Amino acid sequence: MVDVEPPDDGPPGDGPPAEAFDRVFDVERTRVDGDRLLYYGEPLATSGEIERRVWPVFREAGYEVRLTTMPERDPFTGVDIPEHVLVAEPRSIGIDGVPWTNVVFAVLTTLTCLWAGAQWYYVRVDGPLDLLGGWPFAVSVLGVLGIHELGHYTMSRYHGVEASLPYFIPIPSLIGTMGAVIRMRGRMPDREALFDIGVAGPLAGLVAAVGVTVIGLGLDPVTAPGWVVNSPNATTIDFNYPPLMYILAEATGYPLEYADPRTSVNPVVFAGWVGMFVTFLNLLPVGQLDGGHLLRAMAGRRQETIAAAVPAVLFALAAYLYYALDTSFNAVFLWVFWGVFATAIAYAGPATPIDDDSLDAKRTLVGVGTFVLGVLCFTPVPIELVT
Secondary structure: OEOOOOOOOOOOOOOOOHHHHOOOEEEEEEEEEOOEEEEEEEEOOOHHHHHHHHHHHHHHOOEEEEEEEEEEEOOOOOOEEEEEEEEEEEOOOOOOOOOHHHHHHHHHHHHHHHHHHHHHOOOOOOOHHHHHHHHHHHHHHHHHHHHHHHHHHHHHHHOOOOEOOOEEEEOOOOOOEEEEEOOEOOOOOEHHHHHHHHHHHHHHHHHHHHHHHHHHHHOOOEEOOHHHHOOOOOOEEEEOOOHHHHHHHHHHOOOOOOOOOOEEOOHHHHHHHHHHHHHHHHOOOOOOOHHHHHHHHHHHHHHHHHHHHHHHHHHHHHHHHHHHOOOOHHHHHHHHHHHHHHHHHHHHOOOOOOEOOOOOHHHHHHHHHHHHHHHHOOOOOOEEEEO
């Protein structure tokens, strides 16, 4: 750690001068700690007001800033005394070098999705090249999920909020992946940025899911071969379609179901189903899910009250399916799991923008429409396994 003794009015390193925010934070001394700038002093306003005042000043200088406390040892008593500090760290919204972690996870997820696709196309996988038989499904799933996350990433860059490239999550399963995520490292400047970044993913991903579904409906269906049907361990997987998928099937004139139980729609349609289901889950208005971002931008701090009811609704849905409809355990477990997950992320809380002024009417209307589209992607019993 290097102490810097700046002039009375001088900033540390290339940081902004204290005079730029001296009405809300009285700077007593400064320090350079690696690439961080530390401003020690006394708050003259609430923490929220301080951040609203200093954030744009540091942002213009190329830094993200936060107000915190740090223990400093009193040289006379040897006791650690907490002091208020503005901690400024360099902000960077670009990509430095090759994102190897993203690349490795993308490659692994491609392999697991190819494996899943091969199963859906009833390809016997006797060697690595046989996995290529599942490429239509793999490309469709990765495309839908990738476009969803790139929607977030693009709007993050537009608003100058630091974010990572998408991380795909590989897992050998019916889908081949647990989805994709991006890491948001920067603060949200205002509700407009929070809304735009939150809504871009679901809308972009849903457009991709609709396109994939329409393409898949036009492709040839697949029929289970005899070696699959006659297998003693054969399991029938029934997918229940959301309203939006029925709308697309009606609009295109293609069927979603066939008279022969061995025949089903092309697996590319299933990739569109995955995109719609992921869209619905992401639009749950809780925590830092996309729906939580939208509702926080639209309703302000009232979002937390609404979010608190989401787990209860999911648990109630699971109970209704179990006791009233005697639904298979798979759907019940799914909504219990998401109820527990929603409870955890609701407790963690939503993202809080620096400038918390109300959202404009145009964005609010888009937000309402997005939630309506999310409802059209919902089905209470998504998957049923029949042995």
